[in-house]
Amino acid sequence: MGFPKDFLWGAATASYQVEGAYNEDGKGLNIWDVATSMPGKVMHNENGNVACDHYHRYKEDIKLFKELGIKYYRFSISWARVIPTGDGEVNPKGLEFYSNLVDELLANGITPLITLFHWDLPYDLYLKGAYANPDFPVWYEKYVKVVVDKLSDRVKYWITFNEPQCFIGNGFWLGGHAPFLHCDNRTILRMIHNYLLAHGRAVKYIRENAKTEPKIGIAPIAPVRIPKSDSPEDIEEAKKDSFSLNDMFFSLAIYSDPIVLGKYPDDAYEVFGDDMVTPAPGDMELISQPIDFYGMNIYYSAANSVESGYQANEYMGIPRNALGWVIDPAVMYWSPKFIYERYKLPILMTENGMAVNDTISLDGKVHDPQRIDFMHRYLKEFKRAGEDGVPLMGYMYWSAMDNYEWAHGYDMRFGLIHVDYRDQSRIIKDSGRWFKEVIESNGDII
Numbered sequence: 001m002g003f004p005k006d007f008l009w010g011a012a013t014a015s016y017q018v019e020g021a022y023n024e025d026g027k028g029l030n031i032w033d034v035a036t037s038m039p040g041k042v043m044h045n046e047n048g049n050v051a052c053d054h055y056h057r058y059k060e061d062i063k064l065f066k067e068l069g070i071k072y073y074r075f076s077i078s079w080a081r082v083i084p085t086g087d088g089e090v091n092p093k094g095l096e097f098y099s100n101l102v103d104e105l106l107a108n109g110i111t112p113l114i115t116l117f118h119w120d121l122p123y124d125l126y127l128k129g130a131y132a133n134p135d136f137p138v139w140y141e142k143y144v145k146v147v148v149d150k151l152s153d154r155v156k157y158w159i160t161f162n163e164p165q166c167f168i169g170n171g172f173w174l175g176g177h178a179p180f181l182h183c184d185n186r187t188i189l190r191m192i193h194n195y196l197l198a199h200g201r202a203v204k205y206i207r208e209n210a211k212t213e214p215k216i217g218i219a220p221i222a223p224v225r226i227p228k229s230d231s232p233e234d235i236e237e238a239k240k241d242s243f244s245l246n247d248m249f250f251s252l253a254i255y256s257d258p259i260v261l262g263k264y265p266d267d268a269y270e271v272f273g274d275d276m277v278t279p280a281p282g283d284m285e286l287i288s289q290p291i292d293f294y295g296m297n298i299y300y301s302a303a304n305s306v307e308s309g310y311q312a313n314e315y316m317g318i319p320r321n322a323l324g325w326v327i328d329p330a331v332m333y334w335s336p337k338f339i340y341e342r343y344k345l346p347i348l349m350t351e352n353g354m355a356v357n358d359t360i361s362l363d364g365k366v367h368d369p370q371r372i373d374f375m376h377r378y379l380k381e382f383k384r385a386g387e388d389g390v391p392l393m394g395y396m397y398w399s400a401m402d403n404y405e406w407a408h409g410y411d412m413r414f415g416l417i418h419v420d421y422r423d424q425s426r427i428i429k430d431s432g433r434w435f436k437e438v439i440e441s442n443g444d445i446i
Contacts, residue, residue: 002386003443008111008394010072011065011416011435012351014118014162016048017403019078021055025093028084030120031130031171032406035178046409052401053424058101064417064426065400066108069436073110074350074396075101076118076162079143086122087139090146098147102154113157113396115219116144116202119167119177119406126179131168131191140198144205152210158217159295159350160202164195165221169249177406186275188249193277196258196287203289219295219350220255223302224335226313226328239338242302245271252339260343262288293393294343295350298378301331322355323412327374332381336390346393347385352378353398355405355412358429366418366429375431379438379446397435401426 016032023029036047054061065073079086081094105112117140121130125139148158161167168191170177183191199218206214224242227234243253245267253265262284269276299321303313310316311326319327336347354374358366379395386392402415410421416432419425438445 002383003392004386005442007392007442008072008113008348008396009439009442010070010074010111010113010394010396011068011400012074012113012115012396012398013054013400013403014076014115014120015078015081016051016118016120017399017405018052018054018401019081020048020050020053022047022049024055025081025097026084026091027078027094028080028086028091029123030078030080031123031126031178032120033080034123034126035180038180041178041180042407043409043411046404048404050421051404052419052421055097057424059104060426061401061417062104062108062110064428065110067436068400068416068428068432069439070110070400071439072113072157072394072396073105073400074113074115074159076115076120077147078120079117080120080122082146083122083143084124086125087135087142095146095150099150102151106154111157112155113159114147114151114155115159115162116147117160117167118162119171121167130172130179131194132183132187134194136194137197137201141201141205144202145209148206148210152206152212152214154212156212157215158206158210159219160199160216161195162219162350163221163297164192164255165250165252168192168195173249184275185272189272189275189277192249192254193279193283195255197283199259200286200289203291204286207289215292217291217293217295217345217348217350218256218259219297220252221250221298222252222294222296222335222339223298223300223331224252224338225303226301226330226334238334239341242338243342247302256294256343258284258287259291260288260294260345291345293348294339294345295348296335296339297351297398298331298335298349299352299354300325301328301334321374322357323408325355327354327377329377329381332378333385333388336382336385336392337388340390346391348393349382349395351396351398352382353414355414358402358413358418360418360420360427364427366427368429368431371429371431372434375435375438376446379443383443383446
């Protein structure tokens with residue numbers, strides 16, 4: 001089947017990475033606003049205080065999205081812009097910004113997809129224990145209620161959380177993202193459980209109160225292991241390993257199984273022992289509220305580390321993007337295949353893209369053939385998954401424009417639109433023009 005006629009073609013961004021205006025119009029601080037002041041944690045000590053100034057330039061940006069032919073725009077809401085303390089009074093100006101953004105998108109023929117949480121936790125909630133606080137699900141539901149009550153008359157698509165592996169696993173366990181902490185296993189497991197409860201509360205509220213019939217999903221990091229060969233044995237081994245807890249708090253199943261299958265992975269109790277959470281009566285029923293699609297953020301394939309200095313999916317001289325991530329198009333076939341076989345949900349590619357060291361050429365344009373080749377190869381494999389029977393819902397390129405790349409600062413460029421952060425000028429890259437042709441053909445040119 002490949003790409004169906006109603007396939008969702010679009011691009012994505014996140015609030016902290018593009019909006020800027022970090023202290024304007026009543027917005028509260030989030031953990032990235034504060035943690036980026038820690039020396040040495042972010043490349044060049046950069047922050048998202050201004051970023052792409054999307055808060056002030058969203059109309060200009062939406063015109064560029066329309067020029068690119070983008071039909072869907074996935075963006076996230078800044079919790080601290082809507083409720084400055086995270087659990088208190090609503091900031092009318094912050095909420096109005098997102099209402100105006102939705103209106104502008106619709107006026108330009110672009111459908112909004114809202115991500116309710118993309119890492120920028122209100123700082124005041126961090127001081128109260130963040131995701132480890134048992135009240136986190138309640139705080140989150142109150143926030144979701146405010147956003148849904150305001151926007152659901154015009155918004156159909158909702159994603160509750162983006163990449164819990166990053167905001168919990170990287171932020172509080174590995175220490176590579178804000179707030180750059182190293183917590184113990186017991187604490188992390190309780191954070192995961194509270195995230196799951198918050199998701200369940202959000203789904204329940206949206207389903208029961210949205211003014212437009214909603215489509216709801218999640219968006220974890222979702223790479224899988226690539227089989228060593230096409231033999232049934234190697235495929236089965238790769239699938240089993242893909243959902244194991246080998247990667248601990250970056251593993252896929254512990255963040256997804258409770259939502260879709262209604263239980264924690266069996267090996268969680270073996271791996272974590274007495275540290276593992278014992279769900280209270282009713283918890284798993286709440287967590288496993290039915291969702292409509294499974295969002296997948298995929299850039300590279302997963303792999304076990306090996307003693308040779310290379311991971312199992314690597315070899316000397318393997319192609320990599322500017323971040324050093326392995327370029328492996330096969331992940332766009334095997335990930336949807338394995339995940340659909342496990343969860344039986346339509347697949348929305350919520351993020352996929354390539355960091356390139358882009359430059360403005362002498363002709364004033366941005367030529368990025370590497371990115372075009374990357375997108376072509378990855379989309380080709382994604383299409384193959386569809387042809388093999390995986391129901392493909394859509395593809396959101398990451399990202400619509402160059403932006404603040406978290407701990408990597410502004411050096412890494414993923415965008416279809418080049419941003420000069422000195423004067424905020426924009427240039428559509430060659431990849432953006434190419435992607436427009438892909439959209440117009442519904443992927444037939446892939």
